[in-house]
Amino acid sequence: MRRSSWKIRIFIGLAIVAFAFIQKCSNTEENPYTGRSQHINMSADQEIAIGLQSAPEMAQQHGGLYPDERLQAFVDAVGNKLVQNSIARETPYQYDFHLLADDQTINAFALPGGQCFITYALFSQLTEAQLAGVMGHEIGHVVGRHSAERIADSNFWKTATMGATVGAGDMGGLVGGIGQNTLLTNGRGDELESDDLGVLFMIQAGYDPYEMIEVMKILKAAAGPNRVPEFQSTHPDPENRIEKIRESIQKYSNQ
Numbered sequence: 395m396r397r398s399s400w401k402i403r404i405f406i407g408l409a410i411v412a413f414a415f416i417q418k419c420s421n422t423e424e425n426p427y428t429g430r431s432q433h434i435n436m437s438a439d440q441e442i443a444i445g446l447q448s449a450p451e452m453a454q455q456h457g458g459l460y461p462d463e464r465l466q467a468f469v470d471a472v473g474n475k476l477v478q479n480s481i482a483r484e485t486p487y488q489y490d491f492h493l494l495a496d497d498q499t500i501n502a503f504a505l506p507g508g509q510c511f512i513t514y515a516l517f518s519q520l521t522e523a524q525l526a527g528v529m530g531h532e533i534g535h536v537v538g539r540h541s542a543e544r545i546a547d548s549n550f551w552k553t554a555t556m557g558a559t560v561g562a563g564d565m566g567g568l569v570g571g572i573g574q575n576t577l578l579t580n581g582r583g584d585e586l587e588s589d590d591l592g593v594l595f596m597i598q599a600g601y602d603p604y605e606m607i608e609v610m611k612i613l614k615a616a617a618g619p620n621r622v623p624e625f626q627s628t629h630p631d632p633e634n635r636i637e638k639i640r641e642s643i644q645k646y647s648n649q
């Protein structure tokens with residue numbers, strides 16, 4: 395490669411990285427429901443569409459929906475009670491609460507735009523108030539727009555990586571589309587924000603927020619010495635979260 399050629403490559407590479415960075419900064423907006431500044435490059439309608447599109451596949455991976463209509467209606471009722479009594483009601487999202495047939499995997503998750511799920515394995519260990527804790531946490535992911543934020547992050551890194559690979563003289567290896575990991579992997583900050591919102595939603599809907607701490611204990615016991623990998627990737631250590639949950643209960647109980 396001639397000397398002038400690699401100089402141009404590095405210049406173009408740096409320009410792409412700079413473009414990615416400027417785009418990221420220009421996509422900063424304040425979440426009206428949490429007050430937190432976020433880098434997001436999609437509308438609420440797009441979030442809803444992504445969630446609705448991914449929901450059947452996610453359900454299928456956990457054995458589809460649990461066949462008992464009564465239990466489905468119960469999960470829906472608890473979820474809707476949380477929505478109707480909180481700021482979630484004022485968001486544009488379409489909340490739906492699904493009980494999954496999977497009786498082996500302890501898990502719960504939310505897709506962007508309002509689709510929330512809990513496996514029967516977890517559901518069967520919970521009281522109503524504890525179910526409200528889990529669903530409040532999942533609604534927190536939706537209101538906090540955590541998936542949209544992860545998607546914007548991954549786009550940033552894709553563009554930045556493209557800049558780096560152009561600079562290095564190799565355009566191959568770029569991946570497109572939104573992977574499941576992007577949708578479901580929440581950072582530690584996301585989990586803590588969802589716990590905090592979950593506590594608030596529980597209090598507003600008339601549930602005992604201390605039951606959120608019981609949820610953490612159940613999760614910890616369920617994980618056991620051999621932690622369930624899915625759970626580990628989406629929900630970090632329950633032990634560390636309990637302290638923060640106590641702080642949230644203090645904060646919101648005094649309001």
Ligand SMILES: [Zn+2]
Pocket residue numbers: 531535580585588628629
């Ligand atoms: Zn979570």
